Amino acid sequence: MMEMHAGALHISLYPFLAAASNYVKESGVTLDDLITAAAFERARLRGKERVHEALKEGTVRKPVIMSDAQAEIELLSYPFARILVSCVGDERLVRRYALSEAKSAYEKLKEDSSTGSSADTDIINELSREFGIRVDFVRLPHEQERERVQLPFVDYLRFTSTLRDKRWKLVNRRLEKGWVKLRTGEFLRIIQEAIYERIKRDLPLDVPKALCESLSSYTEDIRQELEVLRKKYDDGSFEPSSGFRVRDPRCFPPCITAILSNLRDGVNVPHSARFAVTAFLLNIGLTGDEIIEIYKNAPDFDEERTRYQVEHIAGDKGSVRYTAPSCDTMRTYGNCVKPLLSLSGSRERGQSPRLRGRGAEPHSDDVCEKITHPLSYYKLKLKMKRKEGQEGKSTKRETATTKG
Numbered sequence: 001m002m003e004m005h006a007g008a009l010h011i012s013l014y015p016f017l018a019a020a021s022n023y024v025k026e027s028g029v030t031l032d033d034l035i036t037a038a039a040f041e042r043a044r045l046r047g048k049e050r051v052h053e054a055l056k057e058g059t060v061r062k063p064v065i066m067s068d069a070q071a072e073i074e075l076l077s078y079p080f081a082r083i084l085v086s087c088v089g090d091e092r093l094v095r096r097y098a099l100s101e102a103k104s105a106y107e108k109l110k111e112d113s114s115t116g117s118s119a120d121t122d123i124i125n126e127l128s129r130e131f132g133i134r135v136d137f138v139r140l141p142h143e144q145e146r147e148r149v150q151l152p153f154v155d156y157l158r159f160t161s162t163l164r165d166k167r168w169k170l171v172n173r174r175l176e177k178g179w180v181k182l183r184t185g186e187f188l189r190i191i192q193e194a195i196y197e198r199i200k201r202d203l204p205l206d207v208p209k210a211l212c213e214s215l216s217s218y219t220e221d222i223r224q225e226l227e228v229l230r231k232k233y234d235d236g237s238f239e240p241s242s243g244f245r246v247r248d249p250r251c252f253p254p255c256i257t258a259i260l261s262n263l264r265d266g267v268n269v270p271h272s273a274r275f276a277v278t279a280f281l282l283n284i285g286l287t288g289d290e291i292i293e294i295y296k297n298a299p300d301f302d303e304e305r306t307r308y309q310v311e312h313i314a315g316d317k318g319s320v321r322y323t324a325p326s327c328d329t330m331r332t333y334g335n336c337v338k339p340l341l342s343l344s345g346s347r348e349r350g351q352s353p354r355l356r357g358r359g360a361e362p363h364s365d366d367v368c369e370k371i372t373h374p375l376s377y378y379k380l381k382l383k384m385k386r387k388e389g390q391e392g393k394s395t396k397r398e399t400a401t402t403k404g
């Protein structure tokens with residue numbers, strides 16, 4: 001067994017830190033040991049569990065570490081989970097796993113940094129160093145004491161470029177002499193983004209095929225679960241954490257399917273796309289709570305803010321109830337997936353530049369040619385489906401009569 005100490009207990013909860021990886025290296029545990037030795041079976045099982053939790057819950061549980069042995073399992077389970085994710089080799093799984101690890105680290109950091117002790121600043125300093133962020137603690141007048149951290153605006157921009165919420169825009173921040181002021185919680189949110197990027201950047205690892213094959217007893221379940229979830233989602237009956245059901249997502253326009261798919265996969269989605277999907281789902285009768293569930297996978301999910309925004313779009317805050325944007329507006333904001341007409345008049349395959357590269361690969365169909373609004377697409381598609389159903393029934397009846 002590896003020799004553990006207090007520092008190791010700490011890094012076992014933040015296994016993506018360089019210190020954790022060095023710790024494992026120095027412990028003398030080899031890759032071969034981790035993959036084959038009976039002594040590490042619990043670490044392997046916990047590694048598999050990490051991936052399952054990411055798939056099912058969208059987060060990775062942080063256990064209470066009571067012993068060195070437990071810390072060792074937790075620490076070693078992380079590299080093993082990364083090997084499993086790499087062997088499965090699914091891009092969506094990579095994003096989901098990275099996001100789940102990052103989210104769970106964020107929750108743990110919030111918990112660890114809420115004590116107000118010097119350990120509070122220690123954790124922030126440690127993570128800042130890890131990700132190369134210059135950070136400074138500020139003592140502000142009483143009324144502003146919640147803004148406790150400041151960082152150079154260059155670093156701020158580097159880590160917030162993927163955060164879509166308006167509050168992260170530099171114009172909405174307090175900026176003094178090149179330093180951006182933040183609350184501790186906001187800084188931790190930036191750290192979550194940095195963790196996510198780091199985990200995602202390194203995956204999938206280049207794991208030899210033969211090694212992956214030898215781990216098929218671990219990866220088979222993951223593949224199956226991934227497939228079940230994918231089918232359920234495509235079927236419309238799946239939304240990771242809630243069992244959310246929508247009326248008939250098979251009739252959703254491709255633009256809305258693309259945005260939902262990105263949200264499900266933890267991809268950062270622009271504000272205009274969030275507005276479009278929220279308004280669309282409200283218009284077809286989903287409740288605010290059901291829509292909030294969908295956003296739970298988003299990297300910058302904040303329940304309070306999301307609720308406020310959904311209620312605002314729904315008109316619950318005394319504002320007007322918004323209608324989903326038209327196809328023209330969707331196109332203007334780069335949220336339509338209909339191929340563009342090239343100069344020669346032929347259709348260019350591919351998605352809108354804003355949706356391209358986010359993992360979703362939807363494309364418009366003939367129905368898109370007949371409508372000017374995503375809601376009209378949905379209604380027309382429902383009608384077509386009902387008609388197909390009725391025709392199917394009468395064909396069956398006719399066949400039965402002929403046979404009779």
Ligand code: SF4
Binds near residue numbers: 254326331335364
């Ligand atoms: S044409 Fe309209 S319905 Fe079709 S993908 Fe574009 S915005 Fe959506």
